[in-house]
Amino acid sequence: MALVISEIKLYELLKAKIGEKEAEAFIEILEQKVENKLQEKTNVFAIKEDLAKIEGKLLSTIGEAKVDIIKWLIATAITIVAVIISFARLSH
Incomplete structure (x- = not known):
């Protein structure tokens, strides 16, 4: 839940600075990066x-x-x- 709230806050901050579409794209890229890192860790650890x-x-x-x-x-x-x-x- 905290991650979703943090994403919303980040989105709102970015939207005000760089625009709505760019903020969405940035959040999606960030989510994908986090997912990839999590997948890497899952593959390494038993x-x-x-x-x-x-x-x-x-x-x-x-x-x-x-x-x-x-x-x-x-x-x-x-x-x-x-x-x-x-x-x-x-x-x-």
């Missing part, structure tokens, strides 16, 4: 949706890594047990 996407991908990747680790642990345990059984049979 927003909540971006962070949620990253978090989702990270959790998915961690879950996949856990599954892979468990598979390798089971395969390693089976291999160790097989080696122990083989040595036990050879020693008898």
Whole structure:
């Protein structure tokens, strides 16, 4: 709301100095510049949706890594047990 009031005040000041059409054109250019700067800042900084996407991908990747680790642990345990059984049979 304050921005709208400021724009109206600026428009009125400019209208008195440079004319109605020129004041409107200046305000439109100014609004476009502000919008462009805001868009640039939005593109640079992460927003909540971006962070949620990253978090989702990270959790998915961690879950996949856990599954892979468990598979390798089971395969390693089976291999160790097989080696122990083989040595036990050879020693008898």
